[in-house]
Amino acid sequence: MGSAVTARDLARQLGVSQSMVSRAFDPAASVAPAMRARILEAAAAANYRPNGIAAALTRRRSRIVGLVMGELQNPFYPAVLEQMTLALQAAGFEALLLTVPPGQQADACLPRLRQYQVDAVVLTSASLSSAGAAHWLGDGRAAVLFNRTASGPTPLDSVACDNAGGARLAAEALLEAGRQELVFVAGRPDTSTSQERERGFLSAFAARGLRAPRRIAAGDFSYEAGHRAALQAGGADGIFFANDILALGGMDALRHAAGRRVPQDVAVLGFDDIPMAGWPGYALTTLRQPVAAMIAATIEILQARLEGDPQPARALRLPAELVPRGSFLPAG
Amino acid sequence: MGSAVTARDLARQLGVSQSMVSRAFDPAASVAPAMRARILEAAAAANYRPNGIAAALTRRRSRIVGLVMGELQNPFYPAVLEQMTLALQAAGFEALLLTVPPGQQADACLPRLRQYQVDAVVLTSASLSSAGAAHWLGDGRAAVLFNRTASGPTPLDSVACDNAGGARLAAEALLEAGRQELVFVAGRPDTSTSQERERGFLSAFAARGLRAPRRIAAGDFSYEAGHRAALQAGGADGIFFANDILALGGMDALRHAAGRRVPQDVAVLGFDDIPMAGWPGYALTTLRQPVAAMIAATIEILQARLEGDPQPARALRLPAELVPRGSFLPAG
DNA sequence: AGGGCTTTTGCATCCGTATGCAATCACAGC
DNA sequence: GCTGTGATTGCATACGGATGCAAAAGCCCT
Structure with missing residues (x-):
């Protein structure tokens, strides 16, 4: 805590400006290769990593995705949850898990999600009212329904199987x-x-x-x-x-x-x-x-939306596959 | 996003200082009842809620707890996850879900957890090396093993059943x-x-x-x-x-x-x-x-540790209960 | 060697809130 | 009515990094 190394500490130690430390961690920033190497090396040695909270504050992007789950007692979802979390991690996001208290509308979670400046939401089980959705999306945040489709006309993207x-x-x-x-x-x-x-x-x-x-x-x-x-x-x-x-x-x-x-x-x-x-x-x-494909699609959509993709909302459908087992063997 | 109301906006609108808005949301702060009511009312009207990210930055406490799960395919854990999330929410925390990539040590998650300034970690399935644990705890953060006990001597608290x-x-x-x-x-x-x-x-x-x-x-x-x-x-x-x-x-x-x-x-x-x-x-x-009791105990320990409880690490054990069903009917 | 450019770097400032400190206010006691 | 005391309030600054802008440093060419 007190021991946490900050970008300033590192900069002072290296005799450079704090900005350079910050930029060394931004692949898109223009930094002389030698300088970047020197900084990253020192950072590794000092066990420094940019404070995600502080970064979220200035960037206005937290790189946190809210996962609103319900029905966790349906064994279909744990697998989804696990794979979704891994996929989000791989895409550079963290997953904030919210459970909708039984019987409640997912809208109830939105305030907490906004409070933590979550970039996007993936909703399984519960859905959003269109008012809630409009409000959320209007804020420049993304939302995707997973394994669910909105009933009425809605601005929400959805990914489900066919x-x-x-x-x-x-x-x-x-x-x-x-x-x-x-x-x-x-x-x-x-x-x-x-x-x-x-x-x-x-x-x-x-x-x-x-x-x-x-x-x-x-x-x-x-x-x-x-x-x-x-x-x-x-x-x-x-x-x-x-x-x-x-x-x-x-x-x-x-x-x-x-x-x-x-x-x-x-x-x-x-x-x-x-x-x-x-x-x-x-x-x-x-x-x-096709869970894996559904998750990949979900994340792709989230990223596109976060980058400002203006397409109208899509309802993506991926095909289901018949798996024959003993409870019914199809003819042929 | 641009539309997000800040404490300053609200303060200006009410003709008070930003500090007062901040304090109105802190039950322990000394604020005249009338003032607090006025602020909270205006906040509700403007749909204002303190930015958790900014608060985390100044407070050096994020009120986020990392949940490191593995073995999500074991049906015991989804229920734990669901109840744990609800209990954390009730205690004022958010849950950041991390999945340990199969075969990996939980230590691999720590950097990401520090980066997001997570206050505490609950580890199920995976465990921490004692070096990792020492490092983590040394930073003023808490950690509890759930349904697991550390093997060697360890500074980690644990909650499990007997x-x-x-x-x-x-x-x-x-x-x-x-x-x-x-x-x-x-x-x-x-x-x-x-x-x-x-x-x-x-x-x-x-x-x-x-x-x-x-x-x-x-x-x-x-x-x-x-x-x-x-x-x-x-x-x-x-x-x-x-x-x-x-x-x-x-x-x-x-x-x-x-x-x-x-x-x-x-x-x-x-x-x-x-x-x-x-x-x-x-x-x-x-x-x-006794999942519910185990979760309650876990959260209690976390909170005590975050408040600086200096007790040596405990390994709490709650009794298991025999549930007789058809696969074996005990005598008597 | 000097001018025109492109990279690199540093400076300042901002993100939105919390909080120590000092100023202000209300009110009781005399 | 004046002073002492505690309750309220505002001011200023810090949290840790990101980023626009301008200064500095290279670079290539004539």
Whole structure:
């Protein structure tokens, strides 16, 4: 603390000005190569690193990105969080993690984020009101919705996977396998993921002139909700759950409570491809989200926006991939 | 950005000095009640909040706590992360999330944490070298190991659950139930959790003058490792896994690959009580870590240290609780 | 050698807030 | 009404670095 070396200390020690120390750390600054080398060497020796807080103050850019997470109990997100943090670090940002207190709107986090001069926000789970978004963006800060899409017209960029397309794949595979009585289990109704997956699933039926499959509302994206939903599925021979965690709960219900065999009696499909989907006890056939690509895209968009990219907001969609496992083996 | 209201703006508008605005936000400062009310009201109207970055600069305290996480793929940690973030927020801190790139020492994160003037660090999974710890603490910053204990003599505080005691409970329950051929499955060997759980498990045997149970090294704390380990368990009639995720992999192996019934043929116990342990498909009997209490203790220690508490480092242990489920029903 | 240029460097100042210190004010006691 | 005392307030400066601007130093050419 008192022992922390400052740019001034280093400058004095080297007999140069503090500005030069500052510039030596800015690759874009014009500094004689010899001088830069001398400074960086001395800095390394003294264990000096520019104070990020002070830099943030003058630059009006903190290089901190707020990560607003909810639903951390959905096993899809920990992996996202881990990779996102690493990717942000690699891009030169730090990640400030905010958890939305259950039931709250993400808008509640904005004041705290502004207070810490966060450059950008990545929102998963929770979304922003368009008023909140407009306010935030108006300040020259960036925001990206991850695995989510804004409902109304919005100035927010979003990155998600092609939920509808993935769900259509699920429906087509089930239909081609000759499954007759299909069911869709919806998750949290106010999420774009659940809505889009439902829409995509239905679209395959419409395209073939079939009547829409039965729909069960699980209420939210939890194991327990999936469990309950599956018990209402009656004699369905194919169930597409809005995400994996629902599907796992559903499979357990089907097998242990309803006494039905998966996949012989009933095929089960999920969405996300969380680690547990691959466990032999479940072997859940599912649609894999291209997480790595989604994260890369997110960061690219953030950086572009921070550099002032004036494009209108985009809703980027990356394709989901069907991962066949034991809970349903597609024909062919 | 340009539109951000500063304390000066507000002060000018109110015809007072900037200092008064600053003080109005400091509950300990002496400000006439009427003045404070007037300022806070105007602040609210103007949507003003003190710039945390600037405050951090003058205060030499950022009110940011670094959270160094690893093993985010272990479902025990997401819950910890979520609660920890909420608790830190409630205590007036922000959480900066750092992921240790796989295989790296947490020391690698310290420079970045210093750079952002983080007040304190909470380390889960990864640990600090004692040199790194000494350096960090010497700077007036705090650090706490969570769910981990330092191996050698160390100046680091730690909060964990009583792993040895919990493991002893597991052993005693198995022995009292008359299980004869017991096995301990170790996790990552260099973690205090695995070591202590093993030690505690063995101690129950020693106390009864029984020879030590068999030991299988899973290698790390993953589902797959647990799966592999269980296949080596032969005719064991009771297996205590160093944590839940190992136990789940083990149960699947026992049931689906080894064709053994749980709990009739073999009792299975885990440690942590992750959400999946409660799923009906597993119904894993396990030792619950008192996560909420551990987090509260962690924050309490952090705060005390930041206020200069000179106590020697403590290793706090909170008791684990046996949660009986279907994978092993203790006698009585 | 001198002029016109391009790099390098240093000087000052600013970012937005906190805080020690001195000035001011309010109010009680006499 | 005047002085003493404590509560309020304003002033000035510091925190650690970034950066516009001008001064200084090279450099190339005629």
